[in-house]
Amino acid sequence: xxxxxxxxxxxxxxRSVIGNEETLIALxxxxxxxxxxxxxxxxxxxxWVSSVGKYVDQxxxxxxxxxxxxxxxxxxxxxxxxxxxxxxxxxxxxDEVLIPALTFIATANAVSYTGAIPHFVDIEEKTLGxxxxxxxxxxxxxxxxxxGECFNKHTGRRIKAVVPMHTFGHPVDLDRLQEVCEKYSLxxxxxxxxxxxxxxxxxxxxxxxxxxxxxFNGNKITTTGGGGAILTNDEELGKLAxxxxxxAKLPHKWEFRHDQIAYNYRMPNLNAALGCAQLEQLPLFLxxxxxxxxxxxxxxxxxxxxxxxxxxxxxxxxxxxxxILLQDEYASARDAILEETNVNGIMTRPxxxxxxxxxxxxxxxxxxxxxxxxxxxxxxxxxxxxxLTHQDMTS
Amino acid sequence: xxxxxxxxxxxxxxRSVIGNEETLIALxxxxxxxxxxxxxxxxxxxxWVSSVGKYVDQxxxxxxxxxxxxxxxxxxxxxxxxxxxxxxxxxxxxDEVLIPALTFIATANAVSYTGAIPHFVDIEEKTLGxxxxxxxxxxxxxxxxxxGECFNKHTGRRIKAVVPMHTFGHPVDLDRLQEVCEKYSLxxxxxxxxxxxxxxxxxxxxxxxxxxxxxFNGNKITTTGGGGAILTNDEELGKLAxxxxxxAKLPHKWEFRHDQIAYNYRMPNLNAALGCAQLEQLPLFLxxxxxxxxxxxxxxxxxxxxxxxxxxxxxxxxxxxxxILLQDEYASARDAILEETNVNGIMTRPxxxxxxxxxxxxxxxxxxxxxxxxxxxxxxxxxxxxxLTHQDMTS
Numbered sequence: 001x002x003x004x005x006x007x008x009x010x011x012x013x014x015r016s017v018i019g020n021e022e023t024l025i026a027l028x029x030x031x032x033x034x035x036x037x038x039x040x041x042x043x044x045x046x047x048w049v050s051s052v053g054k055y056v057d058q059x060x061x062x063x064x065x066x067x068x069x070x071x072x073x074x075x076x077x078x079x080x081x082x083x084x085x086x087x088x089x090x091x092x093x094x095d096e097v098l099i100p101a102l103t104f105i106a107t108a109n110a111v112s113y114t115g116a117i118p119h120f121v122d123i124e125e126k127t128l129g130x131x132x133x134x135x136x137x138x139x140x141x142x143x144x145x146x147x148g149e150c151f152n153k154h155t156g157r158r159i160k161a162v163v164p165m166h167t168f169g170h171p172v173d174l175d176r177l178q179e180v181c182e183k184y185s186l187x188x189x190x191x192x193x194x195x196x197x198x199x200x201x202x203x204x205x206x207x208x209x210x211x212x213x214x215x216f217n218g219n220k221i222t223t224t225g226g227g228g229a230i231l232t233n234d235e236e237l238g239k240l241a242x243x244x245x246x247x248a249k250l251p252h253k254w255e256f257r258h259d260q261i262a263y264n265y266r267m268p269n270l271n272a273a274l275g276c277a278q279l280e281q282l283p284l285f286l287x288x289x290x291x292x293x294x295x296x297x298x299x300x301x302x303x304x305x306x307x308x309x310x311x312x313x314x315x316x317x318x319x320x321x322x323x324i325l326l327q328d329e330y331a332s333a334r335d336a337i338l339e340e341t342n343v344n345g346i347m348t349r350p351x352x353x354x355x356x357x358x359x360x361x362x363x364x365x366x367x368x369x370x371x372x373x374x375x376x377x378x379x380x381x382x383x384x385x386x387x388l389t390h391q392d393m394t395s
Numbered sequence: 396x397x398x399x400x401x402x403x404x405x406x407x408x409x410r411s412v413i414g415n416e417e418t419l420i421a422l423x424x425x426x427x428x429x430x431x432x433x434x435x436x437x438x439x440x441x442x443w444v445s446s447v448g449k450y451v452d453q454x455x456x457x458x459x460x461x462x463x464x465x466x467x468x469x470x471x472x473x474x475x476x477x478x479x480x481x482x483x484x485x486x487x488x489x490d491e492v493l494i495p496a497l498t499f500i501a502t503a504n505a506v507s508y509t510g511a512i513p514h515f516v517d518i519e520e521k522t523l524g525x526x527x528x529x530x531x532x533x534x535x536x537x538x539x540x541x542x543g544e545c546f547n548k549h550t551g552r553r554i555k556a557v558v559p560m561h562t563f564g565h566p567v568d569l570d571r572l573q574e575v576c577e578k579y580s581l582x583x584x585x586x587x588x589x590x591x592x593x594x595x596x597x598x599x600x601x602x603x604x605x606x607x608x609x610x611f612n613g614n615k616i617t618t619t620g621g622g623g624a625i626l627t628n629d630e631e632l633g634k635l636a637x638x639x640x641x642x643a644k645l646p647h648k649w650e651f652r653h654d655q656i657a658y659n660y661r662m663p664n665l666n667a668a669l670g671c672a673q674l675e676q677l678p679l680f681l682x683x684x685x686x687x688x689x690x691x692x693x694x695x696x697x698x699x700x701x702x703x704x705x706x707x708x709x710x711x712x713x714x715x716x717x718x719i720l721l722q723d724e725y726a727s728a729r730d731a732i733l734e735e736t737n738v739n740g741i742m743t744r745p746x747x748x749x750x751x752x753x754x755x756x757x758x759x760x761x762x763x764x765x766x767x768x769x770x771x772x773x774x775x776x777x778x779x780x781x782x783l784t785h786q787d788m789t790s
C-alpha cells in the first residue's frame with residue numbers, strides 16, 4: 001500500500017456514517033431544538049439581558065447539579081474560567097504550572113495572564129491527555145518538596161499546579177494524577193473545557209480539581225454563544241470565584257466599593273438563557289454523540305492504517321470531537337487527507353500546534369514530548385455534530 | 396432652611412418628570428422595541444451564535460460609521476476593551492497611567508491588568524471629567540520628558556498614557572487635553588464607555604484617542620447584554636486589536652497556530668445581533684434622553700440648593716445618566732436623599748467611591764483631588780431610561 005492509498009478509504013468511512021449531503025459538513029455545529037427561543041425571548045421581553053437576571057442563577061444551579069459540584073460560576077468564556085481557576089488555586093507570578101503540550105491555546109494563555117510560566121508535559125496515546133506515570137517519573141528527577149511546596153530544582157521556581165485537559169472529551173487518568181499531585185503538593189485544576197458530560201470512574205470531569213474550567217463556546221457540546229464556567233467543591237472558593245468575576249464589588253444598596261483588583265468576567269443573562277435551554281438537552285446530545293461515535297468506530301474498524309479513538313478505560317466520554325489516528329507509516333498522508341476531505345465538503349482538522357512550538361512559548365521549560373509530537377503528526381478530527389446521528393445508528 | 400428641607404423638593408422634582416408610577420423606576424433600563432428579536436432569532440435559526448457570523452462584522456461597521464473612526468472591534472465588555480486599548484498604546488509593566496479619581500472601577504482595573512500603576516488626577520466640576528488645566532500644572536512640577544518619553548521625577552517610572560473618562564456621557568475638554576498629551580508625549584486613550592452618541596466640537600468621543608473603549612453593558616444607552624468595543628483611526632492598530640482579541644490565531648484553513656500571548660475577548664455573534672438592532676435605534680434613544688434631560692433641567696431650575704448637570708460648552712452629551720449636584724451646605728443630606736428616593740421606588744445612586752479610597756489603590760500616586768472629593772460628596776444620579784420620556788416633554 002502507498003501512503004495515498006489510505007485517503008479514499010478514510011473519506012469513504014466518514015461518508016458511510018454522515019451520508020452524502022452536498023452541503024458543507026461542519027466539525028461541530030450547535031443544535032437549537034429546545035427552549036432556546038422561549039428563554040431568549042423572555043430576556044428581551046423583560047429587559048433582563050445583562051448582569052442581573054434569573055437565568056445566570058438557574059444556569060449555575062443546573063450546571064452544579066449535572067457535574068455534582070457544590071458551586072458553578074458562569075463566566076464569559078472558557079479562557080476567563082481557566083484564568084480564574086489558576087487565581088483561585090493560588091498561582092502567582094513566576095510560578096510554574098504543568099500543562100500538556102497538546103491543548104488549545106487557552107490553557108497556556110491563562111497561565112501567562114497570572115504571570116506564571118507554562119511548563120509543558122507529555123501526553124499518553126490512550127487518553128490523548130496528560131500522562132501521570134510519565135509525569136511522576138519526570139518530577140522524581142526535577143522536583144523537590146519543601147514545607148508543602150514543590151520546586152523545580154533547575155529553575156528554582158515554585159511549581160504550583162498541574163492542569164490536565166480532557167482532550168476532545170476523553171478524561172485523563174485522574175486517579176493516578178491525583179496521586180502525583182498529593183506526592184508533590186501540586187494543586188489540581190482541570191481544564192474540562194471540552195468534557196461536559198464526561199465521567200471518570202462515575203464522577204464527572206471538573207469535579208476532581210480544586211477548581212475546574214468548562215467552555216460553552218459555539219463549537220462545544222452545549223453553547224451559550226460564548227461562555228464558560230468555574231466549578232468547585234470548596235464553598236469558600238465558590239464565593240471567591242463569584243466575587244473575583246464580578247469586579248469584587250461589596251454588596252450595598254447603592255454604594256460602589258470594591259475590595260481588590262478583580263475582573264468583569266460575568267456571563268450576561270441573555271447568554272445564560274441560551275445555556276439553560278442547551279443544558280436541558282445535554283442528555284439527548286450525549287446519546288446522539290455516543291451513537292455517532294459508535295458508528296464511526298464500526299466504520300473505521302475495517303479501514304487499515306487508521307484507528308478511531310475510543311473512550312479510555314474507566315471513563316465515559318462525551319465524544320465531543322471524534323478523532324482518528326493514523327498509523328505512523330501513514331502520518332505523511334495527513335495533510336492530503338485534510339485537503340481531500342475539506343475540499344469535498346467534510347470539515348476535518350489536525351491537532352492544535354503543540355504549545356512548545358509556538359514562538360511565545362519556545363523558551364518555556366518542558367520534558368521530552370515524544371508522544372505529543374507523534375500524536376500531532378497522526379491526529380485528525382472528523383465531523384461530530386449531534387445532528388449527524390441518524391435513527392438507524394446502533395446505540 | 397435645614398439640610399433636610401431639600402429632600403422633598405428634590406423627590407418632587409424627579410416625580411414631576413417621571414410621573415407617579417407605583418413600580419420601581421430603574422436608573423437605566425434597556426429598550427427593545429426594534430429588530431432585536433428578529434436578529435437574535437436569525438442567529439438561533441441559522442446556528443450562528445458564537446465566534447463566527449455576520450452580525451459581528453455588521454456591528455463593527457455600524458459602530459465605525461456612527462463614531463467616524465476607521466475601525467471598531469467588538470469585544471466581550473468595556474473592561475476588556477480598556478485593557479486592549481492600553482496594550483495597543485504600548486502601556487507596559489511598571490508604567491504609570493494617568494486616570495481620573497472619579498471613574499468606574501474598570502478604568503483602574505484595566506491599568507492593573509497590564510502591570511502598570513494607576514496615577515490618579517483630579518476632575519473639573521463643569522465636565523465631571525479629567526481637568527486638563529490642573530493636569531498641566533501638576534505635570535509641570537512632576538514630569539520630565541526624555542527622548543520623547545515622559546517620566547515621573549519622584550518615582551522614576553515612565554508615564555505612558557492618560558485615560559480621560561467621559562463621565563455619564565459628558566465629554567471632557569479634549570482640545571486642552573490633547574495639548575497636554577503633546578507637550579508631555581502621553582498617549583491619549585479615551586474611556587468612552589458611557590459616551591456613545593456624545594460629541595466634542597462636532598467629533599464623536601472615542602474618535603480622539605489613539606484607541607478608545609466603548610461599553611455595551613445592560614445599563615448603557617445601547618446594549619449587547621454584555622459587550623464593548625475598541626475604536627481606532629489607526630488601521631494597523633485596528634488589525635492588531637482584532638488579532639489580540641481573537642487569540643492571535645494566524646489565518647489558515649485548518650491549522651491552529653498563534654503568534655503571541657493574546658486574549659479571547661471576541662463578542663459572540665448572538666450579542667452582536669442584539670447590538671445591531673440597538674444601534675439602529677440610537678438616534679431615537681438620544682432624542683428621548685435629550686428631552687428627558689431638558690425636562691429635569693427645567694424641574695430642577697426652581698429647586699434651591701441643587702443644580703442639574705448640563706452638557707459642557709462645545710459638546711453634545713448623550714445624557715447617559717442624569718446627574719444632580721447638591722450645593723456644599725446640603726452635601727450632608729445626600730444619603731438621606733438616596734434613602735428617601737430608593738425607599739419610594741425611585742432608583743438613585745451616588746458617585747462611585749473615588750479610586751484612591753479603595754484598599755488596592757491607596758498606595759498609588761495621586762495629585763490633590765479636592766474637586767473629585769467635593770463632587771463625590773454632592774453627586775446623585777437620577778433615573779435616565781429613554782422610555783421615561785413622555786410625548787409632552789419639550790424637545
